[in-house]
Structure formats: structure tokens, C-alpha cells
Amino acid sequence: MTQTKTKLGRRNFILAASAGGAATAAAIVARTASKPKPVAADSDKRSGKGYQVSEHINNYYRTTKV
Amino acid sequence: MARMKFLCDAERCIECNGCVTACKSEHEVPWGVNRRRVVTINDGVPGEKSISVACMHCSDAPCMAVCPVDCFYRTDDGVVLHDKDLCIGCGYCFYACPFGAPQFPQAGAFGLRGKMDKCTFCNGGPEEDRSAVEFQKYGRNRLAEGKLPACAEMCSTKALLGGDGDVIADIYRERVFKRGKGSEVWGWGTAYGPGKPGAAPAPAAGAKS
Known part of the structure; x- marks a missing residue:
């Protein structure tokens, strides 16, 4: 019983880590794409x-x- | 796309300086700065010629080429303007300009040179059109009001022409045609030499250049 609980915890950790990584990458891409260009603002x-x-x-x- | 140009008809200019006064009054230009002035060649000699000079809004402007902070820009209408927030008052544009258009207020102590000021073709600057900030820095923006430069509009003899280059050229061509002789644009003889139709007469003896 104890062994089963440990296995589930490890799987959840891996799933959570991969999902978090994907979300961070998406946020970085979105921030880079939406950054206004200074030249455009000047013109x-x-x-x-x-x-x-x-x-x-x-x-x-x-x-x-x- | 229209290209804004000035043209001074030396045959009509009577050296009244009305254009200079109109410019100073319209833009509330500070003391010591003249965005426009009238130059007379062979002053006092019969046949003297006068021409009103300001920024000619050159197609390949030397001031733009030499500016170390790149504060000049050209509008879609071919008007050369500058950003006073970027100008450092170095004076390079003044040395480069063949017309002496860039002016520097000298109100500061120790000969301090302020931000450059010049004719804007009554088109203001990079600030918001017709705003108080634009007026304070660059003067009135008449182009945005659907008008043309005050100097040209109020010229009593219509010697100073300003507006769309194509229209101005047609108006001047028509004048030359009506006169029945060559072009009397100031500098014609210098550019094309004497002896040609419309060439400027040789200066009289003792005439000032």
C-alpha cells in the first residue's frame, strides 16, 4: 500500500514539472512577441x-x- | 504625394521684409533668431535683386547628413524637420547648410548655444499636431490647419511662392511665359553662365557681390 502511494507521488511530480515548464516557455514567447519596437513608437x-x-x-x- | 517647396521670384521681390515679419509674428520666434531673411545682391546699384531665403527643405539635406544625433527627419511631404529634444546645439548643421537656415538662440551666458531653430515650412515638429508644446518649441502648424506657410501666403507681390512643388513650378513657368523672356530666377547666370536667354546681366562696375 505504502509503495503504491510513493509511485503515484513521483508520477504527479513529473507531470507537474513538465506542465510548469511548458507554461513558462509559453509566457516567455508571449512576452517577447508583444514587446513594442522603439523605432515604431518614434516614427x-x-x-x-x-x-x-x-x-x-x-x-x-x-x-x-x- | 506632394512635395513642399519654396521658390522666390527675384523679379517680383521688393525687399519689404514682410515675409520675415510674418514668420516672426506667426511663430513668436525669439529675439536673435530669424528663420527667414531677405538677401539683396548689388544693394543700392540699379538693377539690384532681392531674394527671400530660409530653409529650402532640400531633397538631400546636408544638415541631415552631418547631424551627430540624427535629430532631423523628413515628412511624407518632403519637409525637413528636427526634434529639439534630441538636438545638442553643436552647430554642425549651421556649417553644413548652404543657405544659413539653422539658427541658434544666443541668450545664454558665455556664448552658450541653445537648441537649433529653423523654418519648419509651418509644419511644426514631432509633437502632437497643433498642441501647446508643439507651438512653444516649433511654432504654429499651419499645414495641419489646411494652410500654407505664412511668409508665402502674405507676400504682397507674390514673389515668394510656397506649396506643392508641381503647382509652384507651373505658376512660375506661366509667369516666365507671360514675361516673354527667360527665367529670372536668382542665380541663373551663376548656374548656366552669361549669354544665354534669361541670363543675369553682368554686375555694374563697383557693384557689391
Whole structure:
């Protein structure tokens, strides 16, 4: 009886160890993949609203033709 | 994609300095800094020519090439801007620029050179568009408001043209065609030599260069 209990404990330990290892590996992969790139953040900061033709601009172009 | 450009028609510029005033007023540029100025060749001599100069937003900008901290960047519209948070005020860009566009406030003691300041084509900087921080560092962002640079828009004789390079080139070409002679862009004679149609006349004796 005592021998059977010892066997089950060892199996549980091995199962638990392998499951824990897999979970740690998955967490590392997820963290690496979700880490934001500093270059992308910088380029976002520098991208603003630029030139767009408006009525105001068309009016300016018209006045230069005088 | 539009490419922003300035072009000064030397035949029309009357050296009123209105563009300089408009720039300083629009962006509340500090003392000692002129993002734009008017240069006159052969000043006082009949036939003198004036041209309004600021950052020309070069396609292959020397300032970008020499900056040791890489604070310059070019927008999708071809406007050369810089990040004042990265600028160390070394002055390399000033030495590299053929137009003398980069300016340095000299308000500090012992000739301390502050962060570089230059024409932004009224397109602000890397901060959020039309924010208070952007205005304080770089001035007004008129492009984001659907407008063009204040200097060009308020030029009384429309000598200083600014906007989409293709449109500006067409406007200038039409002017040259109407005048019925060659291009009078300042520097034509220097670039292409005398004797060609539209070449700048030889400077009078005793003329200042």
C-alpha cells in the first residue's frame, strides 16, 4: 500500500514539472512577441497631419497667378 | 504625394521684409533668431535683386547628413524637420547648410548655444499636431490647419511662392511665359553662365557681390 502511494507521488511530480515548464516557455514567447519596437513608437510620434489641399490653399494658388 | 517647396521670384521681390515679419509674428520666434531673411545682391546699384531665403527643405539635406544625433527627419511631404529634444546645439548643421537656415538662440551666458531653430515650412515638429508644446518649441502648424506657410501666403507681390512643388513650378513657368523672356530666377547666370536667354546681366562696375 505504502509503495503504491510513493509511485503515484513521483508520477504527479513529473507531470507537474513538465506542465510548469511548458507554461513558462509559453509566457516567455508571449512576452517577447508583444514587446513594442522603439523605432515604431518614434516614427508614430513624428507622423502628423501634413499637406492637404483645401479651399484656403486653392485660393492662395489663385492669387499667385495675378 | 506632394512635395513642399519654396521658390522666390527675384523679379517680383521688393525687399519689404514682410515675409520675415510674418514668420516672426506667426511663430513668436525669439529675439536673435530669424528663420527667414531677405538677401539683396548689388544693394543700392540699379538693377539690384532681392531674394527671400530660409530653409529650402532640400531633397538631400546636408544638415541631415552631418547631424551627430540624427535629430532631423523628413515628412511624407518632403519637409525637413528636427526634434529639439534630441538636438545638442553643436552647430554642425549651421556649417553644413548652404543657405544659413539653422539658427541658434544666443541668450545664454558665455556664448552658450541653445537648441537649433529653423523654418519648419509651418509644419511644426514631432509633437502632437497643433498642441501647446508643439507651438512653444516649433511654432504654429499651419499645414495641419489646411494652410500654407505664412511668409508665402502674405507676400504682397507674390514673389515668394510656397506649396506643392508641381503647382509652384507651373505658376512660375506661366509667369516666365507671360514675361516673354527667360527665367529670372536668382542665380541663373551663376548656374548656366552669361549669354544665354534669361541670363543675369553682368554686375555694374563697383557693384557689391
